[in-house]
Amino acid sequence: MTAADIASREAPRIAPPASKLRRWMRRYALASLGASIIVFWMLVALFAPLIARYAPDIVDVTIRLKPPSWQHWLGTDALGRDVFSRLIYGSQISLFTGFVVVILAAVFGTLMGGIAAYSRGKLEEVIMRITDLVFCFPPIILALAIAAALGIGATNTIIAMLIVWWPKFARLARSLIIVQRSQEYVEAAMVLGLSPARILVRHIIPNSVGPLIVLVTLDIGNAIITFAGLSFLGLGVIPPTPEWGSMVGEGRELIEQWWVAAFPGLAILTIVVGFNFMGDGIRDWLDPKSRRR
Amino acid sequence: MDDVTRATEHKSNPAGHTGPVMDVRDLRTQFFTDEGVVRAVDGVSFQVGTGETLGIVGESGSGKTVAALSLMRLLDEPARIASGQILFQGRDIVKMTPDELRALRGAGIAMVFQDPMTSLNPVLKIARQLAETMLVHGMLNEQQALERSVSLLGRMGITAPQRAIDSYPHQFSGGMRQRVMLAMGFSNEPALLIADEPTTALDVTIQAQILDLLAELNRDFGTAIVLISHDLGVIASVCSRVIVMYGGEVVEEGPTQKILSDPRHPYTWALINAVPRIDRHVPGEKRLVTIDGTPPDPINFPAGCRFAARCPFKIERCTQHPDLVELMPGRKSRCWVTQDGKPLPPPATRLAAPILPAEAKVSAAPKSVPAPMLQLRGVVKHFPLPKDTFFGKQRVVHAVDGVDLDVAKGETVGLVGESGCGKSTLARVIARIHTPTAGSIKFDGHEIAEASQSEIRPLRRRMQMVFQDPYASLNPRMTVSQILSEPLRFHDMTPAGAATMARVHELLDVVGLSRKAADRYPHEFSGGQRQRISIARALSVKPDFIIGDEPISALDVNIQAQIINLMIDLQEKFGLTYLIIAHDLAVVRHISDRIVVLYLGRIAEIAPAEALFDAPLHPYTRYLISAVPIPDADVERGRKRLPLTGEPPSTIDPPSGCRFRTRCPIAKSVCAEVVPPVVEHKPGHFAACHFAGEF
Numbered sequence: 001m002t003a004a005d006i007a008s009r010e011a012p013r014i015a016p017p018a019s020k021l022r023r024w025m026r027r028y029a030l031a032s033l034g035a036s037i038i039v040f041w042m043l044v045a046l047f048a049p050l051i052a053r054y055a056p057d058i059v060d061v062t063i064r065l066k067p068p069s070w071q072h073w074l075g076t077d078a079l080g081r082d083v084f085s086r087l088i089y090g091s092q093i094s095l096f097t098g099f100v101v102v103i104l105a106a107v108f109g110t111l112m113g114g115i116a117a118y119s120r121g122k123l124e125e126v127i128m129r130i131t132d133l134v135f136c137f138p139p140i141i142l143a144l145a146i147a148a149a150l151g152i153g154a155t156n157t158i159i160a161m162l163i164v165w166w167p168k169f170a171r172l173a174r175s176l177i178i179v180q181r182s183q184e185y186v187e188a189a190m191v192l193g194l195s196p197a198r199i200l201v202r203h204i205i206p207n208s209v210g211p212l213i214v215l216v217t218l219d220i221g222n223a224i225i226t227f228a229g230l231s232f233l234g235l236g237v238i239p240p241t242p243e244w245g246s247m248v249g250e251g252r253e254l255i256e257q258w259w260v261a262a263f264p265g266l267a268i269l270t271i272v273v274g275f276n277f278m279g280d281g282i283r284d285w286l287d288p289k290s291r292r293r
Numbered sequence: 294m295d296d297v298t299r300a301t302e303h304k305s306n307p308a309g310h311t312g313p314v315m316d317v318r319d320l321r322t323q324f325f326t327d328e329g330v331v332r333a334v335d336g337v338s339f340q341v342g343t344g345e346t347l348g349i350v351g352e353s354g355s356g357k358t359v360a361a362l363s364l365m366r367l368l369d370e371p372a373r374i375a376s377g378q379i380l381f382q383g384r385d386i387v388k389m390t391p392d393e394l395r396a397l398r399g400a401g402i403a404m405v406f407q408d409p410m411t412s413l414n415p416v417l418k419i420a421r422q423l424a425e426t427m428l429v430h431g432m433l434n435e436q437q438a439l440e441r442s443v444s445l446l447g448r449m450g451i452t453a454p455q456r457a458i459d460s461y462p463h464q465f466s467g468g469m470r471q472r473v474m475l476a477m478g479f480s481n482e483p484a485l486l487i488a489d490e491p492t493t494a495l496d497v498t499i500q501a502q503i504l505d506l507l508a509e510l511n512r513d514f515g516t517a518i519v520l521i522s523h524d525l526g527v528i529a530s531v532c533s534r535v536i537v538m539y540g541g542e543v544v545e546e547g548p549t550q551k552i553l554s555d556p557r558h559p560y561t562w563a564l565i566n567a568v569p570r571i572d573r574h575v576p577g578e579k580r581l582v583t584i585d586g587t588p589p590d591p592i593n594f595p596a597g598c599r600f601a602a603r604c605p606f607k608i609e610r611c612t613q614h615p616d617l618v619e620l621m622p623g624r625k626s627r628c629w630v631t632q633d634g635k636p637l638p639p640p641a642t643r644l645a646a647p648i649l650p651a652e653a654k655v656s657a658a659p660k661s662v663p664a665p666m667l668q669l670r671g672v673v674k675h676f677p678l679p680k681d682t683f684f685g686k687q688r689v690v691h692a693v694d695g696v697d698l699d700v701a702k703g704e705t706v707g708l709v710g711e712s713g714c715g716k717s718t719l720a721r722v723i724a725r726i727h728t729p730t731a732g733s734i735k736f737d738g739h740e741i742a743e744a745s746q747s748e749i750r751p752l753r754r755r756m757q758m759v760f761q762d763p764y765a766s767l768n769p770r771m772t773v774s775q776i777l778s779e780p781l782r783f784h785d786m787t788p789a790g791a792a793t794m795a796r797v798h799e800l801l802d803v804v805g806l807s808r809k810a811a812d813r814y815p816h817e818f819s820g821g822q823r824q825r826i827s828i829a830r831a832l833s834v835k836p837d838f839i840i841g842d843e844p845i846s847a848l849d850v851n852i853q854a855q856i857i858n859l860m861i862d863l864q865e866k867f868g869l870t871y872l873i874i875a876h877d878l879a880v881v882r883h884i885s886d887r888i889v890v891l892y893l894g895r896i897a898e899i900a901p902a903e904a905l906f907d908a909p910l911h912p913y914t915r916y917l918i919s920a921v922p923i924p925d926a927d928v929e930r931g932r933k934r935l936p937l938t939g940e941p942p943s944t945i946d947p948p949s950g951c952r953f954r955t956r957c958p959i960a961k962s963v964c965a966e967v968v969p970p971v972v973e974h975k976p977g978h979f980a981a982c983h984f985a986g987e988f
Contacts, residue, residue: 184760187724187726193750194779202768202771207768
């Protein structure tokens, strides 16, 4: 144990509030930036009808493929729809699918991982081999195949993504719980005669959620980009619905009219980067070793 | 041997340099942290003569490790050497360029670290790692380096070095890796070897081997050694001179022998008296000398003597900061009390005031109680290993292999053995964290070996456990009051609300913690305080039997003594029965009525503590006792250590017959064929050996 360990462990933490805030800002600058981006997009999604200047699905071929102007800030697409308004409405479905897929996958995966860790034996084998099976395929290809089999539409695409998504949470949850189970404080709880359910809920889970939360945050950006990818390929949403991936897809062949694909592409980039920054920040914050520096 | 010492004469004494190998002057190493400047090493000066052995002793946080790392400038940001000089053979290390430093490290000065498990690169063969140290300093070609590696490993006591050199680190045990580290350290025949707690992670028998090797290397190569340890016994067995560190300063310096027999700084005095001695035991007197309080905060050192707040000899002058003063030739101390040259009084007359009258203590001695509290018969625990291949042979770890043991009500039974002997597994089987593979466990007449968890639940309240690692045994996300009230509420022992809180406060009082502790989280406490919380948690359900799995081995000596005293107090207060596992034989002897020696999952010997130490019957017990270093240079020198060679065999494929036969000097052919039964040789003294007492 070095003196630094002792100092940070036992020395009273007194620091003037101002410098504390500044230090916090410096340490979590990127995380704050990420959080701001996410909050920004959430507000946009929430108040889309107020922000958008046109309805996202009004077709007017007389003004098709107009470059950005005062009337159409981000130009119009091949059907004369306002790119800006479609971009604003598109944030709703991107955020929604991102959160839904990852949270449902995390809940289901953690449950399966928990069952595997606790049952040890045949059931564990079965669950873990299923996860192996899913991991055998590149995730986007597998999601593509499942979504194609189920048919076009946001709901089917979300189901396809869930099937691909839960195994990583199951694996992580299982290993986290197995590690905690052999900790001395869990053994102490057993010796005190506490029931297995209580040990799981009060002791093991609270000490295992940290890495799961990090994975959830990092993964929402991932899910958004996958969903956009599937939409780009024509699977995600049923056409007139505004969605960033499909908007990029529509602008794919329009080299001259760069604004059709570039702005939704930028939107995807910012939101994914935002979730990554925030996920990294949460990881640092939960990890006492990196917090100490 | 000749090949190994084929020395480069100029290296250990370069042209023109005379005087000490290492001369440290007013060294200050500081950590620049968010909370402020941590003055880890705060004005330390010392010298190491050519071929000298110097020990540095102190508790965790005293700055001894930071001082050692500073000597080689191995510290990273936020640590900085703020001022001072480190003269190595006359050249100042503090001012060296990175290139000069690299040339020096490994060639002029070598270092061996505490944890042999992490100090070797796991993906490189031993040969690569050993040869590399020699090649980078460019004195040998590859072939020579390899040859020298083999001879060095042989010199370090590794059998079949030819084969060893082609192994990876994970194929070696901790002791073997430490030998490899030493081989690496000596490969360029440095003038100075710094060893930072080199044996702390090792078993006592392996520790003895490494310490003997260090002393031998010092003698044969003339290499100066700086040995850092918290264990005075370790220092005494290797070092001729010692410095004691406290609060980042040297508080005492002198010849090891003199300091151990006549300490002139109260901190040294407390260190020496806090450790139970294996060779000196007063029957009936179980409490150890302790000092209160905690080490000073290295960000805000007190203005006066840094030890004053905890010092039992404090005088008025101690509000001023004392200097390190030479008391007599070769002896220095930083203390106002001893400046006049008078020694400190022996501990018995000043502290160690017994809490209970002497008659009460006699009752703690072993009694012959008819029905034992705990009765083990043929307890076996095997752990199946994963198969190598699908059709592979099922391999099994024989952790505990047929243990019979009775523990009477009110007694303290100590359980000792090397790591891997199954002592922790046995504890967990008794506490029914694990289910035994076979055998019977009777707790107060109830058979619990195969009972389900819900059947045992009523008995749980009577049998509790205290764990080894104070940092892992408390749920980090619960406050102390939650930790202590959870079992109370779960078993419905107190009604919710004020009554539970009152009981939590009572428990904190009992283990000597402030009631304010209730609202804090475990990470806000030191190791010793956490162990008190652990004990309070065990006591919460009012048990009469407590299993301690190395409850003090992760603690500093003074904290160790405090916890031992607490456990003895609690035993007297609540009539507790203890089964205590420890690897420190001196501690076990100190607290136990009876001692059980385990070897590779089987009982080697059971005897009353005194009888075991006075007349051990099993050869393994004799080796164990002989391996313990004694903090007294005179005794340590006069003592001939029995060299127990080799390491314990694998528990996957244990030897047939007597399991100790592969390391036993008196083993005969019968030992390989017949498992020696545990036989009562004298009343209460059992041993499992065909030739008990003949060694």
